[in-house]
Amino acid sequence: MAKIxxxxxxxxxxxxxxxxxxxxSSDMELVGIFSRRENISTLTKKTxxxxxxxxxxxxxxxxILCGGSxxxxxxxxxELLKDFNTLDSFDTHAKIPEYFxxxxxxxxxxxxxxxxxxxxxxxxxxxxxxxxxxILPNGKxxxxxxxxxxxxxxxxxxxxxGVVDARQYTVPLDDALNSVRKGETxxxxxxxxxxxxxxxxxxxxxxxxxxxxxKEIRTMPNYFxxxxxxxxxxxxxxxxxxxxxxxxxxxxxxxxxxxSKNSHVLELNVKLDSNPEFTSSIMVAYxxxxxxxxxxxxxxxxSVLDIPLSKLSSFSSEELRxxxx
Amino acid sequence: MAKIxxxxxxxxxxxxxxxxxxxxSSDMELVGIFSRRENISTLTKKTxxxxxxxxxxxxxxxxILCGGSxxxxxxxxxELLKDFNTLDSFDTHAKIPEYFxxxxxxxxxxxxxxxxxxxxxxxxxxxxxxxxxxILPNGKxxxxxxxxxxxxxxxxxxxxxGVVDARQYTVPLDDALNSVRKGETxxxxxxxxxxxxxxxxxxxxxxxxxxxxxKEIRTMPNYFxxxxxxxxxxxxxxxxxxxxxxxxxxxxxxxxxxxSKNSHVLELNVKLDSNPEFTSSIMVAYxxxxxxxxxxxxxxxxSVLDIPLSKLSSFSSEELRxxxx
Numbered sequence: 001m002a003k004i005x006x007x008x009x010x011x012x013x014x015x016x017x018x019x020x021x022x023x024x025s026s027d028m029e030l031v032g033i034f035s036r037r038e039n040i041s042t043l044t045k046k047t048x049x050x051x052x053x054x055x056x057x058x059x060x061x062x063x064i065l066c067g068g069s070x071x072x073x074x075x076x077x078x079e080l081l082k083d084f085n086t087l088d089s090f091d092t093h094a095k096i097p098e099y100f101x102x103x104x105x106x107x108x109x110x111x112x113x114x115x116x117x118x119x120x121x122x123x124x125x126x127x128x129x130x131x132x133x134x135i136l137p138n139g140k141x142x143x144x145x146x147x148x149x150x151x152x153x154x155x156x157x158x159x160x161x162g163v164v165d166a167r168q169y170t171v172p173l174d175d176a177l178n179s180v181r182k183g184e185t186x187x188x189x190x191x192x193x194x195x196x197x198x199x200x201x202x203x204x205x206x207x208x209x210x211x212x213x214x215k216e217i218r219t220m221p222n223y224f225x226x227x228x229x230x231x232x233x234x235x236x237x238x239x240x241x242x243x244x245x246x247x248x249x250x251x252x253x254x255x256x257x258x259x260s261k262n263s264h265v266l267e268l269n270v271k272l273d274s275n276p277e278f279t280s281s282i283m284v285a286y287x288x289x290x291x292x293x294x295x296x297x298x299x300x301x302x303s304v305l306d307i308p309l310s311k312l313s314s315f316s317s318e319e320l321r322x323x324x325x
Numbered sequence: 326m327a328k329i330x331x332x333x334x335x336x337x338x339x340x341x342x343x344x345x346x347x348x349x350s351s352d353m354e355l356v357g358i359f360s361r362r363e364n365i366s367t368l369t370k371k372t373x374x375x376x377x378x379x380x381x382x383x384x385x386x387x388x389i390l391c392g393g394s395x396x397x398x399x400x401x402x403x404e405l406l407k408d409f410n411t412l413d414s415f416d417t418h419a420k421i422p423e424y425f426x427x428x429x430x431x432x433x434x435x436x437x438x439x440x441x442x443x444x445x446x447x448x449x450x451x452x453x454x455x456x457x458x459x460i461l462p463n464g465k466x467x468x469x470x471x472x473x474x475x476x477x478x479x480x481x482x483x484x485x486x487g488v489v490d491a492r493q494y495t496v497p498l499d500d501a502l503n504s505v506r507k508g509e510t511x512x513x514x515x516x517x518x519x520x521x522x523x524x525x526x527x528x529x530x531x532x533x534x535x536x537x538x539x540k541e542i543r544t545m546p547n548y549f550x551x552x553x554x555x556x557x558x559x560x561x562x563x564x565x566x567x568x569x570x571x572x573x574x575x576x577x578x579x580x581x582x583x584x585s586k587n588s589h590v591l592e593l594n595v596k597l598d599s600n601p602e603f604t605s606s607i608m609v610a611y612x613x614x615x616x617x618x619x620x621x622x623x624x625x626x627x628s629v630l631d632i633p634l635s636k637l638s639s640f641s642s643e644e645l646r647x648x649x650x
Contacts, residue, residue, distance in 0.1 A: 017583065024463070024584045097647045122650045124456065127634050128593075129649045131449065134610040134637035135603075138349070258342065258606050259349045262598035268453075273587035278460075281583050285459040303650055305635040305642070309452050310628075312459035317630070322422045324454045325447045325628055 003029040004291045006284075007056060009080065010066035011035040011047055013246070014089065017280025018064050019043050025284060027314050031060050057083045061294075062287040064088075066280075074099065081106045081114045085294050087287050089119040089279055096122070096303075104301035113294040114301045118286045119279040120270055121145070123304055125252045128268035130305055132254035136264060139256015140185040144177055144193060146170035148248025148275065156223045157198055160216050162209055164201040164236060167243040171195040172251065183255040183265050190226040197230045201239050248275040285312045328354040329616045331609075332381060334405065335391035336360040336372055338571070339414065342605025343389050344368050350609060352639050356385050382408045386619075387612045389413075391605075399424065406431045406439045410619050412612050414444040414604055421447070421628075429626035438619040439626045443611045444604040445595055446470070448629055450577045453593035455630055457579035461589060464581015465510040469502055469518060471495035473573025473600065481548045482523055485541050487534055489526040489561060492568040496520040497576065508580040508590050515551040522555045526564050573600040610637045 006022050008015050011033055022030045023044055035047040053063075063084035067073055069092045080086050081103055090099055096117055103114040117123065125143060132141055150170045157166035176193045179186055198217060202209050210233050218229050249271040257263040272278040286304065289311035293302070310317050315324070331347050333340050336358055347355045348369055360372040378388075388409040392398055394417045405411050406428055415424055421442055428439040442448065450468060457466055475495045482491035501518045504511055523542060527534050535558050543554050574596045582588040597603040611629065614636035618627070635642050640649070 020584050093650070096650055097643065100646055117650055124460070126650045127456070130634045130638055130645055131452070133649065134613075134634070134639070135449070135607045137639070258599065258602040259345050260599070260602060262602050264598060264603050265596045266594070268593050269591070271590045273589060274583065274585070277583040277585060277587050278589050282460045288459075303635075303646055305645055305650060306633045308631045308633050309455045309459070310630040313455055314459070314462070318422065320455055320630055321425055321628055324458065325418070325421055325442055325451045325630065 001027070003027055004288060005029050005031045005059060005061045006287060007031050007053075007060040007063040007084070008033040008066060009050065009053065009063055009076065010072065011037075011040070011042060012066060012068075013276035014280055014283075015066035016043070017274070017277040018066055018283055019045075020277065021281045021284035022287075025288075025314070027288070028284070032056060053080070054083060060084055061291050062087055064283055064287055077114065077116070078102055078106055081112050082110045083112070085113045085115075085290055087115045087118055087283055087290050089123075089283060090117045091119060091122055093122065100301050100303065107300040111299050113290055113299050115286055115290045115303070115307075116301055117303050118283050120272075120282060121250050123279075123282055124270070125250050125268065127304055128252040128266075129254075132252065132266045132268075136254055136256040136258070136266065138259055139254050139264075141252060141254035142176075142180045142188075142193075144172035144180075144251040144253070146172050146194065146249055148250075148272070149243075149246050153196065153198075153223055156220060157200060157217060160213055162203045162213060164203055165239055166201065167199045167239060169197045169199075171197055172249075177251065177253075180253045180255065181265060181267065183263050185255060191228055194227060195230065196224055196227045197232075199232050199234050199239055199243055201236045202233060205233060205235075245273065246275045248272050248278075288312060288314065326352070328352055329613060330354050330356045330384060330386045331612060332356050332378075332385040332388040332409070333358040333391060334375065334378065334388055334401065335397065336362075336365070336367060337391060337393075338601035339605055339608075340391035341368070342599070342602040343391055343608055344370075345602065346606045346609035347612075350613075350639070352613070353609070357381060378405070379408060385409055386616050387412055389608055389612055402439065402441070403427055403431055406437050407435045408437070410438045410440075410615055412440045412443055412608055412615050414448075414608060415442045416444060416447055418447065425626050425628065432625040436624050438615055438624050440611055440615045440628070440632075441626055442628050443608050445597075445607060446575050448604075448607055449595070450575050450593065452629055453577040453591075454579075457577065457591045457593075461579055461581040461583070461591065463584055464579050464589075466577060466579035467501075467505045467513075467518075469497035469505075469576040469578070471497050471519065471574055473575075473597070474568075474571050478521065478523075478548055481545060482525060482542060485538055487528050487538060489528055490564055491526065492524045492564060494522045494524075496522055497574075502576065502578075505578045505580065506590060506592065508588050510580060516553055519552060520555065521549055521552045522557075524557050524559050524564055524568055526561045527558060530558060530560075570598065571600045573597050573603075613637060613639065 034050040038049040040047040065088040153168035251269040359375040363374040365372040390413040478493035576594040
């Protein structure tokens with residue numbers, strides 16, 4: 001059987017994880033890694049300039065876009081979908097409908113298929129939310145994140161004047177988590193569900209600077225003002241030594257009853273040593289599904305909610321039914 | 326929009342649960358409940374004799390088969406699929422491939438669609454097994470059940486001479502569960518994963534009878550001989566008072582690494598007050614998916630692994646993308 005020909009577009013943390021997963025998938029072949037910077041050594045290749053991507057139009061079955069949601073994907077997705085089947089991890093929740101609709105039009109015109117918002121959230125936690133809501137409509141669900149590094153919140157602290165570097169951990173609160181697991185359906189404030197713990201390196205570590213930055217963090221709207229916040233000022237050495245990995249975790253928990261006194265609790269949870277490597281692994285499994293669905297003639301845009309699980313697997317449907325059903 | 330017209334075939338615990346879920350689904354209409362016993366009052370209807378089912382050929386969009394896997398479904402599935410789209414909870418794992426292939430042929434000939442093995446295991450735990458294996462191929466997964474009533478094991482005890490009634494609880498063992506949750510990938514014996522706790526009512530509760538039945542249970546091959554077993558002899562009154570519900574639970578846990586030092590743990594768990602009502606709720610959500618896929622022209626047989634999650638939901642794809650992705 002022909003191998004699925006994969007291209008990687010963008011070589012940051014996600015691109016590196018995708019490379020690792022693809023070269024370990026026996027049904028896939030890594031055609032090329034495209035980056036702004038040419039001729040950089042990767043795990044198995046040298047990068048190709050992203051300006052040369054069009055030359056690979058008929059040589060790649062699925063192009064995995066590894067850029068960020070803020071500025072890369074809104075431009076790259078629509079442009080690259082004209083020539084390639086694309087898969088991305090677009091995760092700006094509020095803009096998903098607009099991005100989907102734009103990609104759907106381009107894919108239908110170009111006879112290509114774009115699979116958007118693949119990862120763990122949005123992604124497999126979304127699958128749990130839809131599955132759980134569908135089978136237990138008379139209930140309520142909760143999503144918790146962490147303990148894990150939030151890149152967005154870390155970046156927000158780094159933008160404060162006088163901050164050299166920072167790492168923010170989102171921590172789910174046990175009281176809320178345990179209440180939900182017991183089947184209780186309380187309304188929680190943001191503060192009751194998650195705590196935000198920050199490790200901050202200052203340019204000048206003085207009492208006055210600590211006081212100023214502490215206040216700027218705690219009062220920052222959207223990011224911190226609605227939460228209990230713990231702030232540690234540490235040295236750059238300590239940050240590099242103790243906070244150099246990107247662990248994360250997520251929980252979707254739904255409880256409800258079956259229109260009777262009987263109630264039920266469903267939970268999906270993921271606990272990750274490396275957020276980018278795990279996200280990449282999900283993307284590579286979905287690249288297999290994308291390839292198969294495009295082969296079947298599907299074009300336009302899809303999300304993970306539109307994909308049967310059997311399409312993700314390197315096993316045949318017969319094997320899945322006999323071994324895993 | 327026209328409502329999905331549902332028929333229920335068989336009115337035991339599952340049939341009752343399906344009725345409860347269907348009458349609470351605003352996009353569904355319950356056309357009839359078919360049973361061996363005619364004119365029995367149900368929650369909302371009176372049963373119709375199952376001999377009259379053929380008269381309803383064009384009046385039902387999805388016929389939900391609520392019989393058992395041992396003797397009912399192997400006969401009823403193939404027969405009813407000739408005239409109806411059917412959905413069942415066939416759960417004899419070893420016979421699924423054969424049953425699927427038989428149903429697939431009939432559905433393709435009859436232009437109908439049969440969705441088999443819908444429930445929580447096989448069913449949503451199967452979805453977790455396939456999803457987890459696909460995104461974390463370099464790992465290992467474990468399924469645990471309980472604490473919950475196993476009908477099969479309870480029945481096995483009831484077949485022992487001198488036993489009036491019995492209830493068997495399957496109990497997952499914390500040591501194994503915690504080891505797996507920590508990401509360890511040990512090989513466990515059956516005895517290390519689950520304990521079997523039995524509550525038994527004897528015809529004649531004498532010391533000699535207790536000794537004999539105790540031994541017969543503990544030495545029963547397949548069912549009990551490979552497990553640690555706890556046996557309580559109790560009165561029929563106590564059984565009826567304290568063991569009259571059908572709770573259950575299940576866990577799929579997979580751990581593995583992303584071809585690096587980074588490892589990850591994924592878990593789906595369900596905790597149920599009522600096994601039949603929860604199974605029924607899953608069947609009713611999948612009835613919606615079955616209806617939609619048949620409308621799109623799919624015929625033959627499918628399992629839950631072949632169904633995109635968005636098809637289960639009463640929300641539109643647009644709503645799902647904007648609210649739940």
